[in-house]
Amino acid sequence: MAIEFFNDYLLSAxxxxxxxxxxxxxxxxxxxxxRFAHFAHGDALSIGAYVALPLVALxxxxxxxxxxxxxxTAVLAIGIDRAFYKPFRKSQPIxxxxxxxxxALMIRAAIxxxxxxxxxxxxxxxxxxxxxxPFAIAAKHFYIFGSVIALIGATHYLLAYTRTGKAxxxxxxxxxxxxxxxxxxxxxxxxxxxxxxxxAAAAGVLLGMDTRIRPDMGWNLLxxxxxxxxxxxxxxxxxxxxxxxxxxxMEELSTLVIPGDYKSAVAFAVMVLVLIIRPQGIFKGxxx
Amino acid sequence: xxxxxxxxxxxxxxxxxAGIASVSTLGLNVxxxxxxxxxxxxxxxxxxxxxxSAILTAQPSVPSNPHLGGxxxxxPVGWAGAMVFSAIVAWFVGKVCLRLRxxxxxxxxxxxxxxxxITFRNWSDIAGGSYGIHRIPRPFESLGxxxxxxxxxxxxxxxxxxxxxIIERGINSPWGRVMRAIRENELAxxxxxxDVERMRLQAFVFGAALMGLAGALSAHYAxxxxxxxxxxxxxTFLIWVMLIAGGSGNNRGAIVGAFLxxxxxxxxxxxxxxxxxxxxxxxxxxRVFLIGFLLQVVLQVFPKGLIPERPPVLRPExxxxxxxxxVD
Numbered sequence: 001m002a003i004e005f006f007n008d009y010l011l012s013a014x015x016x017x018x019x020x021x022x023x024x025x026x027x028x029x030x031x032x033x034x035r036f037a038h039f040a041h042g043d044a045l046s047i048g049a050y051v052a053l054p055l056v057a058l059x060x061x062x063x064x065x066x067x068x069x070x071x072x073t074a075v076l077a078i079g080i081d082r083a084f085y086k087p088f089r090k091s092q093p094i095x096x097x098x099x100x101x102x103x104a105l106m107i108r109a110a111i112x113x114x115x116x117x118x119x120x121x122x123x124x125x126x127x128x129x130x131x132x133x134p135f136a137i138a139a140k141h142f143y144i145f146g147s148v149i150a151l152i153g154a155t156h157y158l159l160a161y162t163r164t165g166k167a168x169x170x171x172x173x174x175x176x177x178x179x180x181x182x183x184x185x186x187x188x189x190x191x192x193x194x195x196x197x198x199x200a201a202a203a204g205v206l207l208g209m210d211t212r213i214r215p216d217m218g219w220n221l222l223x224x225x226x227x228x229x230x231x232x233x234x235x236x237x238x239x240x241x242x243x244x245x246x247x248x249x250m251e252e253l254s255t256l257v258i259p260g261d262y263k264s265a266v267a268f269a270v271m272v273l274v275l276i277i278r279p280q281g282i283f284k285g286x287x288x
Numbered sequence: 289x290x291x292x293x294x295x296x297x298x299x300x301x302x303x304x305x306a307g308i309a310s311v312s313t314l315g316l317n318v319x320x321x322x323x324x325x326x327x328x329x330x331x332x333x334x335x336x337x338x339x340x341s342a343i344l345t346a347q348p349s350v351p352s353n354p355h356l357g358g359x360x361x362x363x364p365v366g367w368a369g370a371m372v373f374s375a376i377v378a379w380f381v382g383k384v385c386l387r388l389r390x391x392x393x394x395x396x397x398x399x400x401x402x403x404x405x406i407t408f409r410n411w412s413d414i415a416g417g418s419y420g421i422h423r424i425p426r427p428f429e430s431l432g433x434x435x436x437x438x439x440x441x442x443x444x445x446x447x448x449x450x451x452x453x454i455i456e457r458g459i460n461s462p463w464g465r466v467m468r469a470i471r472e473n474e475l476a477x478x479x480x481x482x483d484v485e486r487m488r489l490q491a492f493v494f495g496a497a498l499m500g501l502a503g504a505l506s507a508h509y510a511x512x513x514x515x516x517x518x519x520x521x522x523x524t525f526l527i528w529v530m531l532i533a534g535g536s537g538n539n540r541g542a543i544v545g546a547f548l549x550x551x552x553x554x555x556x557x558x559x560x561x562x563x564x565x566x567x568x569x570x571x572x573x574x575r576v577f578l579i580g581f582l583l584q585v586v587l588q589v590f591p592k593g594l595i596p597e598r599p600p601v602l603r604p605e606x607x608x609x610x611x612x613x614x615v616d
Contacts, residue, residue, distance in 0.1 A: 010575065012350075019291075023428070031391075036391060037391040037394060037395055083584075084584055087588055091591075092327055092392075093299055093390065093391065094390055094391070095587060095591070097326075097390075097391055097394060097526065098532065098583070099583070099584060099585065099587055101328075101525060101528070101583070102529075102580040102581070102583035102584050102587075104580075105521070105525060105577070105579060105583075106576075106577050106580035106581060106584075109573040109574070109577035109580065110573075110574070110575035110577060111572060112570075112573040112576075113570055113577065206524075208612050211369075215425075223395075223398065223399055223402060226395050227399075230395070245485075259410070261406070261409075261410040262406060262407070262410060264402070264406060265402070265403045265406045265407065268399035268400070268402050268403050269399075269403060271395065271396075271399050271518040272384075272385070272396050272400060272403075273441030275385075275388055275392055275395065275396050276385065276388070276396075277386050279388070280391060
C-alpha cells in the first residue's frame with residue numbers, strides 16, 4: 001500500500017511540484033520587482049525545452065543541456081523585455097500584463113512554426129530500475145531530482161549570499177526603500193529576468209525529461225505556477241518553492257478522490273481560493 | 289456568376305462571425321473599457337452561454353452522444369437563457385472575485401474560466417463531453433441558401449445594433465459616468481457616495497451576459513458546439529486584441545476592432561490556401577504570431593486604439609444668476 005502510494009502518487013507529485021516551484025520563483029520575483037503578472041512565463045519553459053531538443057538530438061545528455069537552455073532563454077527574455085515590456089514601465093501595470101499575453105502568443109506560435117506540432121521526446125520510456133524494486137524509480141528521476149536540488153541550491157546561494165541576490169530580495173520587499181539605498185533599478189530588473197527565465201527554462205527541460213515536449217507544455221503550466229507563486233506569497237522566492245510543492249501534491253493527490261480529468265481544475269480552484277481568502281499567501285507576500 | 293455568389297456567401301459568413309465577435313467585444317468593453325474590470329475569463333462565459341442555449345434548443349440527443357437536453361425550445365428562449373445563465377454564473381464569480389484588483393482579478397477570472405471549460409469538456413452527461421452538442425437549430429433553416437445565411441446575418445446585426453444602443457444609452461447616463469469614475473478613481477467614486485461594489489458587479493454581470501449571448505449565437509450559427517470552440521485563443525485573446533485595437537471605452541471602436549481583427553484573421557487564412565500543404569499548416573501559426581505582434585504594435589503606437597474613447601459631453605448646469613456666455 002505504502003509502496004503503491006509512493007509509486008503512483010508521491011513520486012509524480014514531487015516531480016510536478018519541483019517543476020512548478022522552479023517556474024513560480026520567476027513569476028513571484030517578476031511580480032514583486034516589475035509589478036505585473038507575467039503571462040508569458042509558461043512559454044519561457046517551452047523555450048527552454050525546445051532549445052535543448054536539437055542538442056539532445058546531437059547526442060548531448062539532457063542534463064547537460066540545462067545550462068545552455070538556461071543561458072539562451074535568459075538572453076531571449078532580456079531581449080523580449082527590451083522590446084515589449086520596457087516601453088510600458090511607467091504606464092499602468094495592466095498594459096504590461098496585456099503585452100505579456102501577446103508575447104505568450106508570439107512565442108507559442110514561433111515554436112509551432114519552427115518545432116512543429118508533434119510531440120518530441122528526449123528519450124524513450126525508461127523502465128524502473130530493477131535494483132530498486134519494488135519502488136518504480138527510473139534513471140530519469142535521479143537526473144530530475146539531482147538537477148532540482150542543484151538549481152534550488154544555486155538559487156539559494158544567489159539570493160542569500162551575493163550582493164545582487166540580496167539587492168533583488170530588497171527590491172522585491174520594498175522597491176522604494178531599495179532605491180533610496182542606492183540599488184540600481186534597471187540592473188536588478190535585468191537580473192530578475194535572467195534568474196526567472198533561466199529557472200523556467202530549466203523547469204522546461206526537466207518537464208521534457210519527465211514526459212514530452214510540445215508547444216503548449218508551458219502554457220498549460222502557467223496557471224498552476226501562478227497558483228504556486230500566490231500561495232507562497234508574491235515576492236517570496238522561498239514561498240514560491242513551497243507553494244509549487246504544495247500545488248503539485250494537491251493536483252496529484254486529488255486523483256485519489258476525484259476523476260483525473262479534473263486534476264488541473266484543482267490547482268485553479270486552490271489559486272482562486274487563496275486569492276480570495278488570503279491574497280498575501282502563506283508566507284505573507286505583497287498585495288498590490 | 290458562381291464566383292460572385294461564392295464571394296457573397298463568403299462575405300456574409302465573414303460578417304456573421306465578425307458580428308458575433310462584436311457582441312463579445314462590446315461585452316468586454318462594458319467590463320474593461322468602461323469600468324476597468326480586467327476580465328480575461330471571456331471563454332468561460334462564452335461557453336456557459338453556448339452550452340445553455342444548446343441544451344435548451346437542441347433536438348434530443350442520440351444514444352452515441354448523450355447530453356442533457358433535447359428540450360427543443362424556441363431559439364429566442366435559448367438566447368435569453370444563455371444571457372440569464374451566464375449572468376447568474378458571473379454574479380457568483382463577481383461576488384467573490386471582484387474585490388480583487390487588476391492582475392489578481394485577471395488571474396482569478398482566467399482560472400475560473402479554465403475550471404468551467406474543463407468541467408464542460410469532461411461532464412459528458414450534461415454537455416456531451418468531448419463530442420459536444422450537435423443538432424442545434426439555426427433560425428431560418430427552412431429558407432435554404434442563401435436566405436438562411438442572410439437571415440442569420442440580419443439577426444446578428446440586429447443584435448449588435450440593439451446591444452450597441454443599450455450600452456451607448458448606459459454610457460451617456462449617470463450610470464455610465466459612475467462606471468468611468470470607478471475606473472479612473474475608485475476611492476473618489478466611493479467618497480462621492482457611490483456603491484462601488486454593486487456598480488462593479490453590475491458591469492461585470494452585464495458584460496458576461498453579452499459574452500454568453502455571443503457564445504449562444506456562435507453555437508446556433510455552427511449548429512454544433514464542441515469543447516474546442518471555447519479555446520481561450522479565439523474566445524478570449526482575440527476579443528481582447530479586437531477591443532484594444534479598436535479603442536477600449538468606445539463602442540464604435542469595439543465593433544470596428546472586431547471586424548478589422550477578424551478580417552486580418554480570416555484573410556491570413558485565405559492566403560494560406562494558396563500555399564503548399566506543408567507551409568499551409570505552418571502559416572496558421574504565422575497568423576497567431578501576427579495577432580500577437582499586432583497587439584504589441586497597437587499597444588505601443590496607438591495605445592488608445594483606432595477610435596479612442598471620447599470624453600463625455602459635459603453640459604454644466606446653469607447656476608441662477610450667471611449669464612449664458614460665462615458657461616464655457
